[in-house]
Amino acid sequence: MSKASNFTTNQLRDYSTLFSRNQVKSWFKNDFTSIYQKIYRYDEEWLTMNNSTYVEYLRYVYKVLESHYQNEYIFKNSFLNECLIKEISSTNSQIFSEFRVGNAVADLAMFNGTSKVFEIKTEMDSAKRLDFQLQNYQRAFNEIYLVLPESKLYQYQHIGKEIGIIVYQPNFIEKFKVIHKAxxxxxxxxxxxxxxxxxxxxxxLVKSHFGKLPKMTSFNQFEKCRELILQIPNDELNSYFISFMKARQKSIALNKKHYREFNQISLALKLxxxxxxxxxxxxxxxIKPNHVLSTS
Structure with missing residues (x-):
């Protein structure tokens, strides 16, 4: 297998594409072209290993990325496994990947008795749009957390005290540490x-609170319902919002013990x-040694 000293940035970046949505969707169709491309490009020894499987190779790639190239997928998956999955499994919680709020898209959003949003900034991200993102999140969520590498903490000292901060410490047993709560x-x-x-x-929501819907058409239903929702007390609307978000999607298959490398895939694809x-x-x-790559 490739040695750590031989990993180039381009190779690591290339490895990271294996965990994209489109690649995963192709695996459902037994199309493993993306995996073979990486094997032939960097890891041909996997073709000679007896009974090696695609999942074993992917777990190897994941471990390489975890040690040398913590892109967004690795970072989100680590945070999901280390900090959120226990709460999700032990409470009546719902979690979303890439949750749109206004003109921003939150990395992770969780709803239980409250609403929480987690904005993740990796070593490769900048703080350029952060203020804009936080402004959008503050309009809809009860708690906002910024999750970032410990080495980048100094770049975010200007963040308001109402924003919680969690740092990633890869060399510690507990990899994520809460600097301060939201x-x-x-x-x-x-x-x-x-x-x-x-x-x-x-x-x-309107029907639940007022007992019935107003007279409306498909053309004016948004405005008619909005006029009524504006009359709902804030704390009640907050509770309605959380309950409707918890009911929005089916239960996602996440596993605390087995194949943890694929939990973010499950979440992103809502498996x-x-x-x-x-x-x-x-x-x-x-893995089949005689597999022929397509020319695409």
Whole structure:
């Protein structure tokens, strides 16, 4: 196998593309072209290893990236495994990857008795858009956390005290450390919440609170419902918002013990237990030495 001293930035960047959504979707179809491209390019010894499987190779690549190239996937997956998965499995929580709020997209959002958003900044990210992102998140979430490498902490000293900060310490047993907790904010912006909600959600919210829907058409239903939602007390609207977000998506298959490298894939693709099991069955197939790469 490749030695640490031989890993170039281009190789690590190339490895990291294996954990993209499009590549994972192809594995469901037994299309492992993306994996073979990396094997032929860097790791031909895997073709001569008896009974080696795709999942074994992917776990090897993941470990390389974890040690040498902590891109967004590795960082998010580590944070999910180390900090969030226990809470998700032990409470009635719902978690989202890439949750849109206004004109920003949050890396991770979690809803249980409160709403939390986690913005992740890796070694490769800049703070350029952070103020804009935080402004959007503050309109909809009760708690906001910034998650970043410890080495980058100095770049974010200007962040307001209401924003929680969690740092990543790769050389410690507990890799993530809370520098300070977020100061809870119970005041959400009603117009922002209205825009986050899907049509059936804001209609159901109005019906739940007022007992019925107003007279409306498909052309004016947004404005009619918005007028009523603006009348709901803030704390009640916050509770409605959390409950509707918890009901928005099906339960995602995350595993605390087995194949933890693929938890962020499950979250990003919203895989059920059946779908995750099917993916792993595909990946447990043996690597075939005589596989011919497509020319695409």
């Amino acid at each position: 100061i809870p904010n119970q005041t959400v912006d009603k117009n922002t919440i209205m825009k986050v909600l899907h049509t059936h959600e804001y209609k159901n 059920s237990k059946t779908e995750r099991k099917a993916l792993m069955e595909h990946l447990k197939l043996p």
